[in-house]
Amino acid sequence: MKRKIISSVVLACTFLLQTAACSSPEESARSHLQKGKELFEKGEFDKALLELKTASQSSDKFGETYLYMALLDEKNNNFKSMRQNLIRALELEPSLTSAKIKLGKLDIVFGDLEKALEQAESVLTSDSSNIDAKMIKASVYIKQLKKDQAAEIVDFVLKDSPDNVEALSLQAALFAEKNEIDQALGAVNKALGVQPANLSLRLFKIKLDAGLNNIDSVIKGYQELIQLYPDAGNFKLSLASIYSMTDKLEEAERLLREMVEKSNDKVEPEIVLFEFLNARAKDRVIPEYKAMLNRHQGQPKVLLELSKWMVASGYAETGKEGLEQVVQLEKNNEAGLSAQVILAEIALTEKQFSAVESSLKDILSINSELIQANLLKGRFLLAQNKTDEAIEFLNKLVWNKTNVDDVYSLLGDAYLIKQDRKQAEKSFKQALEVNPANLAAFSRVYSNYVQAGQNENARQYLEKALSLKQNDILLLTSKAELDILEKKWDGAQESIQRLALFSKDKAMPIYLQANVLQGKGKYAEAISLYDKLIQQYPNHLNSLINLVKSYEALGQRENAVAYLEKLHVKYPDQLNTVGVLSDIYIANNDFVKTKKVLTDQLKHTPKAASIYLALARVEAMMNKNISSAKDVYLRGLEVNPNDPQLAMALAALYEQLNEKENAIRVYKAVLDKNPDNNLAINNLASLLIESNSHDEISKGMELAKVFKDSENSYFQDTYAWALIKAGSNEEGLKLLQSLILKEPKLPEFRYHLGVAHMNAGNKATAISELKQSISLSEKQKRNFYGKDNAKKILEEIEN
Incomplete structure (x- = not known):
């Protein structure tokens, strides 16, 4: 019996060894590959x-x-890994047509159009009738704006395969590019007849129906x-959003409530419903x-999020109810402490400093690392004007790894x-x-x-x-505005639809929608929307301006005039209507009507500073003499003695009339009432610097010091010129040289730089800069203070 057992074991071992020897790594890999394929077809992807x-390891x-x-990567939308696997597949088996097709389509997605074409051409070399490869070529041609070549391929494919969905999709895209929307819709509908569940179609x-405004x-x-x-x-x-835009509010709310009911206590759909109701x-x-x-009840984290939204949206008193419930439920646990911090933040907005100090002391004694409480401490320090202490404290907080973005943001506020x-x-x-x-x-x-025109960085x-x-x-408003600016109408449309659902400002989505229509040249439709807005908000300035522009684009200025005149009669106290109407009268060179509408308006609104500013401009234009504006400004200041705009306009006029002492007097009066008015500081400093009095130059220098680190090039130029006039030529020269790199075409800067080089003994460079200042002035057809002096210096040097 013992020998039989041993013998069986030996035989079994021999059989196993023979099996292992016969199964090579390649055969094992092939076996696992086959099993993998079969499981894939059954849908057992894991x-x-x-x-x-x-298989790959074998x-x-x-x-x-x-x-x-x-x-499998494609199933999981992991396209980066998918691409790498396809590349590896073709390295091992270059003849895998399906891999080439998949990779070609992915190359288009990743923007590698030339590689996509290579894959397509490779397939067509061995299979000239391969439709997928042809579609790749057509897609690439569309991306490369070679529309005729793309259309030729699409037409060829549809001739033999009229129901090819991909070809129909490309045909629709080509029709849409040519603004042949009905034909595009025809192609899409035909494709949907073949693949009714095709999401992209x-x-x-x-998108096409929206373009036709077929709501x-x-x-x-x-x-x-x-x-x-x-x-x-989504x-x-x-x-x-569409329901909301078309005032089908009940339908919109019903959908949002359905989402809440199916949310399984997720807070996000409830916040969306709040946003909608708030709007x-x-x-x-x-x-x-x-x-x-x-x-x-009994869900403190949900209560906390809902209450945070209430506080952030202006319902702080009501939001306190939920926060207090969270504190009762959670006591001094994380959620409870967070609720206590928000309650203390409400107290800070109400300037209840003693309550804030007491709350912070209690919270931080329990958890000194709680970032929300420490952020509140930073805000509390800023509220108490302890800016340096706040910056020092926040810089230490940066090392805490939680909510560090809020710390940096608050630091930014402190530095501002x-x-x-x-x-x-x-x-x-x-x-x-x-x-x-x-x-x-x-x-x-x-x-x-955006202000710097760096739209790509902004986007x-x-x-x-x-x-x-x-x-x-x-964010939605910013995107809509940026898309409109860059004529990306589809993107703007999507943002506007979402805005219609959530914006508390009901005018905003309508206004942006009108912007899109105006930008696309649909001026009549745009006018209709601007009119709708103006009827609700008669003083909506941008709508008034764009309505006039839309009428102008249609060659119907007289209709714009009639519209504004009628609106002015209906709303006589709306100043923006008067302003736009007076502008269009001026565009018609009808100064008499302009003066009348402005003068009549002052009877309704005698303290309207903007009307005096407009009337002063008209007087100067009618009389062809800027001094005619002086009396208007003075009349305006009699009834508006504290208006900085009127005062600044009068001071600027005095400068133009070479009445420097009067200009200085007015700028000083402005700064007595508005000490942070940078434009007044700059203009007064400039006048004092140009004085022959050492005392006044010193005063100008003191004023200009605030512009040492300014981002405004004009203000920095004033500071640089003050340095030069005050005797710090080397420092002024260095600053001007850096300014010229940013603003090379401003004659004033070139003049100041020329004088600085002259003071430094750089005669040749001084001549070059002074000549450039005069040349730029003449090219731009505008004079600048110092032009005569630049000519005088050049004459003295050259003679």
Whole structure:
């Protein structure tokens, strides 16, 4: 018996050894690959991936292994990994046509158009009738704006395969490019007949219907998408936006409530509902909030988020109810402490400093590391004007790894208080590196880029922020405005639809929609929307201006005049209407009518400073003499003695009339009442610097010192010129040289630089700069203070 057992073991071992020897790594890999393919076809993707990975580890010789791994990546939308796997598949098996097709399509997505063409041509070399390869070529040609070549391929494919969905999609895109929307819709509808659930086609159809302003079709399109994809919340949001834009508020609310009911206690859909009610039915926000407090009793984290929204949206008193509930439930746990911090923040806004100090002491004694409490401490220090102490404290907080974006943002605010703009901008950008959706930091950085005309940089920050906060009003408005500026109408339209759902300013989405229509040349439709806005908000200046521009584009200025005259009769006290009407009268060179409408307006609104400013301009134009404006400014200041605009205009006029002492007197009076008026500081400093009195030059120098670190080139030039006039020529010269790099075409800067070089003994450079200042002045057809002196210096040097 013992020998039999041993014998069986030996035989079994021999069999196993023989089997192992026969199964090579390649055969093992092929076996696992086959199993992986079979599992993939059955939809068992996780198991398939395990088999495919085992296959690649057994033998890295089969391109098909990586092809199927790429197909699994495609299922998971992991396109970067998919691309790498396809490249590897073709390295191992260059003849894999399906891999080439997949890679070619991915190359288009990644923007590598030439590589996509290479893949297509490679397939067509061995299979000249391959439709997928032809479609890749057509898609590339469309991207390269070679529309005729693309159309030729599409037509050829559709001739043999009239139901080819990809070809029909490209045909629709080509029609849309030519603004042949009806034909584009025909092609899309035909393609949808073949593939009714094709998401990209359905979205494209909605976009085309929106372009035709066919709202009923857009609504139907979203309704069908919701039926096909019931769990996709974005489609419901989009449909709710359309309902909101078309005043179908009940339908919009019904959809949002459905999302809340299906949210499984997620707070986001409830916040969306709040945003909608806040924009469209403000009186229902508080009752809704109280109902949600009852619904979420015993859920402190949900209560905390809802209450935070209430406080941030201007319902602080009501929001306290939820915060106090959270404190009762959580005591001194994380959520409870967070609620206590928000209650203390409310006290800070109400300037209850002793309450804030007491709360901070209690909270920090429990958890000294709580970042929200430390941030509040920083804000408290700033509120008490302890800026340096706040900066020191916040710089220490930076090392805490939580909510560091808020720390950087608050640091930026602190540096702005100290007028250190460079350090402030650096802090705001650091905040956005941590959290692109930090709205306080975003507002600062984004607006700076837009003002500087650096739209690409602005868009990068905007898109990162929107990826995290897609329903934020500030971000949606910024995107719509930027898209309109850059004529990206589809993107603007999407943002406007979302804005219609959430914007508390009901005028904003309508105004932006009118902007889009105006930009696309649909002036009559734009006028209709601007009129709708003006009827609700008669003093909406931008709508008035754009309505006139739209009439002008249609060659109907007389209609614009008639519209404004009628509106003025209906709303005689609306100053913006008068301003736009007077501008259009001036454009017609009808100064008599302009003067009459402005003079009559002063009978209705005798203290309207803007009317005096406009009337002064008209008097100067009618009399062809700027001194005619003086009496108007003086009359305006009699009834508006503290108006800085009128005073600044009068001072500037005195400068033009060479009445320097009067100008100095008025600028000083402005600064007595408005000591932070930088323009008045600059203009007064400039006048004093040009004086022959050493005492006045010194006073001008003292004033100009505030511009030492200014970002305004004109103000910095004033400071540089003050340095030169005060005897600090080397420092002034260095500053001017840096300014010229930023503003090379300003004759005043060139003149000042020429004088600085002359003082430094750089005669040749001085001559060059002075000549450039005069040349630039003549090219630009404008004089500058110092031009005569520049000519005089050149004559003296050259003679």
